[in-house]
Amino acid sequence: MNFSKRLIESPYMHWAKTLQAARFNLGNSGVSPYPLRELPVRLEDLELSGPSFYGWPPLQSALAHHLGMPEDQVVHACGTSMANHLAMAVTVDPGDDVLIERPTYELLISTAEYLGARVRRFERRPENGWLPDLDELKRQVRPETRLIVLSNLHNPSSGRIPDALLREIASLADTVGASVLVDEVYLDAAFEDTPTTAAHLADNIVVTSSLTKVYGLSGIRCGWIIGNPEVVRRAWRLNNLFGVIPAHAAERLTLAVLANFGPIRDRAQRLLTINRKLLNAFLQSRKDLQHTPHLHGTVAFPRLRRSSVEALCDHLRKYQETTVVPGRFFELPNHFRIGIGCPTEILSEGLNRLGQGLDAIAATDGAG
Numbered sequence: 359m360n361f362s363k364r365l366i367e368s369p370y371m372h373w374a375k376t377l378q379a380a381r382f383n384l385g386n387s388g389v390s391p392y393p394l395r396e397l398p399v400r401l402e403d404l405e406l407s408g409p410s411f412y413g414w415p416p417l418q419s420a421l422a423h424h425l426g427m428p429e430d431q432v433v434h435a436c437g438t439s440m441a442n443h444l445a446m447a448v449t450v451d452p453g454d455d456v457l458i459e460r461p462t463y464e465l466l467i468s469t470a471e472y473l474g475a476r477v478r479r480f481e482r483r484p485e486n487g488w489l490p491d492l493d494e495l496k497r498q499v500r501p502e503t504r505l506i507v508l509s510n511l512h513n514p515s516s517g518r519i520p521d522a523l524l525r526e527i528a529s530l531a532d533t534v535g536a537s538v539l540v541d542e543v544y545l546d547a548a549f550e551d552t553p554t555t556a557a558h559l560a561d562n563i564v565v566t567s568s569l570t571k572v573y574g575l576s577g578i579r580c581g582w583i584i585g586n587p588e589v590v591r592r593a594w595r596l597n598n599l600f601g602v603i604p605a606h607a608a609e610r611l612t613l614a615v616l617a618n619f620g621p622i623r624d625r626a627q628r629l630l631t632i633n634r635k636l637l638n639a640f641l642q643s644r645k646d647l648q649h650t651p652h653l654h655g656t657v658a659f660p661r662l663r664r665s666s667v668e669a670l671c672d673h674l675r676k677y678q679e680t681t682v683v684p685g686r687f688f689e690l691p692n693h694f695r696i697g698i699g700c701p702t703e704i705l706s707e708g709l710n711r712l713g714q715g716l717d718a719i720a721a722t723d724g725a726g
């Protein structure tokens with residue numbers, strides 16, 4: 359096979375940037391943007407430049423405090439995206455074996471491939487509550503495995519992995535000297551049962567996350583890696599080849615966010631709690647959809663029992679001004695992903711239109 363790093367791209371991200379926008383956009387996995395005007399920050403609090411080398415000290419300290427981790431275990435990165443890239447780059451060499459969950463966020467695969475990893479997969483199945491199967495992982499892990507990659511909460515299903523299972527996966531990885539990357543970008547959306555990061559569970563767990571998705575703060579790109587001090591030291595140094603330093607004004611905004619976190623968290627929790635009820639009522643009303651109960655998170659991933667998901671998505675875009683994410687981007691083409699972080703009135707009308715779309719394609723293909 360001809361392999362060129364220069365030609366790697368992410369079909370999913372291209373789709374998300376060019377085809378997801380719609381009046382009723384249920385494709386987005388994040389909570390709708392937090393307005394700058396509601397942050398207690400004045401122009402005088404911002405500055406364009408500052409002593410930000412391996413982290414801007416006031417932010418490094420506030421972030422470590424926010425995460426309940428020592429400062430030498432935290433790397434500030436540009437979103438979970440760059441955190442994932444750095445975390446993989448410091449744990450994997452070209453040719454190394456990397457085990458990645460399926461379904462997953464497509465960028466986790468393309469990033470590992472870009473870094474030259476030999477990617478193999480393990481399944482997270484709906485009939486198992488979308489949990490990884492430890493026995494399958496035991497069969498898959500090899501002496502040359504360097505990294506096992508998971509998302510928790512899971513994108514696309516929002517399934518949550520219990521700490522005990524994460525610990526077992528970490529100790530399995532440890533038997534071959536591998537690390538476990540846990541992408542926790544959606545974890546805080548499990549509000550009811552205050553989540554703690556998997557970074558506490560084992561020394562070979564590397565966590566990535568950000569404030570982007572659950573809090574509607576994508577614009578300030580505050581992400582991070584949590585890992586053992588050696589992983590963290592290497593990630594800081596490697597970042598000198600990429601971003602070098604973040605935009606300082608964004609660091610200052612992030613500091614203001616962390617100092618005023620309560621209302622930001624409350625807003626996200628309120629919105630998701632109301633929207634989850636709408637989603638569950640919708641899912642329960644549809645016999646044509648197979649789904650697991652939606653308990654937490656910002657996205658759901660039902661299976662369309664009979665009709666074509668591609669036909670549904672085309673119909674929704676053409677006739678209903680509505681988008682959801684086709685399951686092909688998650689390698690499960692009979693599923694589709696619904697995001698519930700949008701304003702409630704958008705979700706409510708979007709679900710209504712999704713229902714009309716489902717009825718319409720069932721009627722045309724006689725699947726009703």
Ligand SMILES: Cc1ncc(COP(=O)(O)O)c(C=O)c1O
Pocket residue numbers: 387436437438439440463509513541543567568569570571576581
């Ligand atoms: C699992 C997962 N990780 C990372 C990201 C990217 O996050 P960020 O916007 O913080 O870069 C996403 C975005 O959808 C995601 O779903």
